[in-house]
Amino acid sequence: MSQTVTTRPFQDQRPGTSGLRKPVSVFQQPHYLENFVQALFDCVAKDIVGATLVLGGDGRYHNREAIQTILRIAAANKVGHVVVGRGGIYSTPAVSAAIRKRHAAGGIILSASHNPGGPEGDFGIKYNSRNGGPAPESLTERIFSRSKEIDRYFIAEPQHIDIDRPGTYRLDTLNVEVIDPVEEYAQFMQRLFDFERIREMLQEGLRISFDAMHAVTGPYAKAIFEDLLGAPQGSVHNGIPLADFGGGHPDPNLTYAAALVAQMQAPDGPDFGAASDGDGDRNMILGKQFFVTPSDSLAVLAANATRVPGYKDGIVGVARSMPTSRAVDRVAAALDIPCFETPTGWKFFGNLLDADRITLCGEESFGTGSNHVREKDGLWAVLFWLNLLAVRKQSVADIVREHWREYGRDVYTRHDYENIDATAAHGLMNALRDRFDTLIGQVHAGLSVTAADDFAYDDPIDGSRTEHQGLRILFGNEARIIFRLSGTGTQGATLRVYIERQETRDTHIDADAQVLLRSLIEAADTIAGIRKHTGRNAPDVIT
Structure with a gap:
């Protein structure tokens, strides 16, 4: 038996580049996970009725509880079959492979990827479509819109499914198949x-x-x-x-x-x-x-x-x-x-x-x-x-x-400034964007700026356009500095600075990247005013 639960919408459930990620405590709020999953199911209702879904996650805190909840919501929304990884463990690429192998309607992955876990850490959920890949922006935006107006969700009566033991189980009309995804x-x-x-x-x-x-x-x-x-x-x-x-x-x-x-x-x-x-x-x-x-x-x-x-x-x-x-x-x-x-x-x-x-x-x-x-x-x-x-x-x-x-070697580094004030981060980006015209022709690290833009992408397959994907400072074909705010964190903002220069001299080709790029690293701070806007003297992570 299933029931209809009256709820109120949350206004913060917009998926990022890799789904919805929030601190565990946010997902533990009453109705929070249920609202989002129902909003998702409402947006793909024609695809999932009687169909197969794949479900699993990275094993982080709250993974097991979330799986039990999602199974109950799937049953109430007339999903036909759900394949679950044993113990709730299912790697993201393995889920993608399983969706494609089984011709499933899609899959739900419970993960915040590389973000920390535990009760004080992060949790995440994302939907992968029939092709096995992350839901396109058109779908995630529909889910977000639906989440802001949702007033009810459907959920089956509590029934614990033993996800640690491979086999087939029944939850109302839903078949739940627990498998060993590793094999x-x-x-x-x-x-x-x-x-x-x-x-x-x-x-x-x-x-x-x-x-x-x-x-x-x-x-x-x-x-x-x-x-x-x-x-x-x-x-x-x-x-x-x-x-x-x-x-x-x-x-x-x-x-x-x-x-x-x-x-x-x-x-x-x-x-x-x-x-x-x-x-x-x-x-x-x-x-x-x-x-x-x-x-x-x-x-x-x-x-x-x-x-x-x-x-x-x-x-x-x-x-x-x-x-x-x-x-x-x-x-x-x-x-x-x-x-x-x-x-x-x-x-x-x-x-x-x-x-x-x-x-x-x-x-x-x-x-x-x-x-x-x-x-x-x-x-x-x-x-x-x-x-x-x-x-x-x-x-x-x-x-x-x-x-x-x-x-030739494209000498490369990425400097991450993590958990900086979001207002300061956006202020840095806006100020740099406003200065694009004045940057052309300036010389930094011995190189002349030839172009500056806010990267936009026109998809050659479906014609869609995606804008504001990072600020690029180009020094011809020889070097680039890129500034981008990451969408994968849950606290503050992360500024990522990418610095690259081609090196063809054999005597320098094996040298340390931070040494070879030192002048461009300094130029990045000069151009964007990183210390001025963020108060940081050095990045948190260098790769």
């Missing part, structure tokens, strides 16, 4: 990569270290790297998903994966290191005493794609988010394939993937993926690199340095 994903990866060759490389002595950060990829990584590929037990660290991520910050970068970085810097450290984030869609790649920027990783994978079974016939095109370095552009030019520049947010790659205009895509924020799913995929990227190491029989550092010598 299904591992089988999928074996169709894309040469597991036998990787296994042989590991047996020959190549040592790997993977930091799951007590997040969703732990069970996947242990099953794939240790059980299937034969890496020694203990190669996967922090492999048990915890509701608070063990008190850590599940963001795979040089700051928050410091223990892995230190291990890889040691003289006797492993040959290959990697980490993934809260929901398993991001990745960080490390060699012995060597960090691979996400921008370089995308470019290297594109240049070497035909060496991997799943891409042996070549790639049709590539895409990168606007703040991502132009390293992959140079590979695309050499391969004579298209390269698309999109706004930040994986959903912008979806149309290009569905139209078969691109095969590989990536973002500087540690996200890489391909046409195998419609999400970025952390473990996929790690397996791609391992397959590449097995084929080329070179170290990570040698592969990247060889790439730089062939294509």
Whole structure:
């Protein structure tokens, strides 16, 4: 039996680039989650009645309770079948793959990605559409509009579903199927990569270290790297998903994966290191005493794609988010394939993937993926690199340095100023935007400003236009400085400053990025007045 519950709307339920993210305490308010899920179901009602949905999350605090609530609302809204990951654990790329494999109407992912977890941390929810990718902006805006006027939701009577035990359960007329998502994903990866060759490389002595950060990829990584590929037990660290991520910050970068970085810097450290984030869609790649920027990783994978079974016939095109370095552009030019520049947010790659205009895509924020799913995929990227190491029989550092010598190096860094006052952050952006005309021709760091704009994207598939995606200061084809406010945090604002310069001199090609970019880093503060507007003397995170 289901009931209709009278409610009042909340005015703060607009999804960002990756769904609705708020502190756990916000989601724990009476009716808050229920309102949003009902608003979602109201907007996709024609698609979900009698249909299949996929449901799961990254295991963060409130994940289990939210799943039980969503199942009850799904039953009351006449959904036919819901596939749930065992224990509520389901990585974002695995959900995307499951939607596509089952021809499901969509999927609900409970995650705040790389944001901290626990009772004082964040929670999130997003909807992925029939193609397996994040809901387009047109749908998320409809959900937001509906959430501001909703006055009721439908929910079945309480009935606990044992999500820890695989099997099929009944909730009113709804079939709930609890599955082991790890096995299904591992089988999928074996169709894309040469597991036998990787296994042989590991047996020959190549040592790997993977930091799951007590997040969703732990069970996947242990099953794939240790059980299937034969890496020694203990190669996967922090492999048990915890509701608070063990008190850590599940963001795979040089700051928050410091223990892995230190291990890889040691003289006797492993040959290959990697980490993934809260929901398993991001990745960080490390060699012995060597960090691979996400921008370089995308470019290297594109240049070497035909060496991997799943891409042996070549790639049709590539895409990168606007703040991502132009390293992959140079590979695309050499391969004579298209390269698309999109706004930040994986959903912008979806149309290009569905139209078969691109095969590989990536973002500087540690996200890489391909046409195998419609999400970025952390473990996929790690397996791609391992397959590449097995084929080329070179170290990570040698592969990247060889790439730089062939294509040039786009020296790149990102400086994050986290939790700054939102008014000050918007003031900085508005002031810089107002000065665009006066910047042209100015010389900074020995380079002349040739253009300044607020990036806008015209989708070549559906013709939609997306504006105000970041402020770009261009120094011809040689360098760029980009300023952007992030939409993934829940407290204050995060200012991201992206700085890039092409380097072709072999004597400088392997130097530290912060050293090579020092003059442009100083120019970024001069141009935008970062200290003046934010009061910050240094960024919180440098990658």
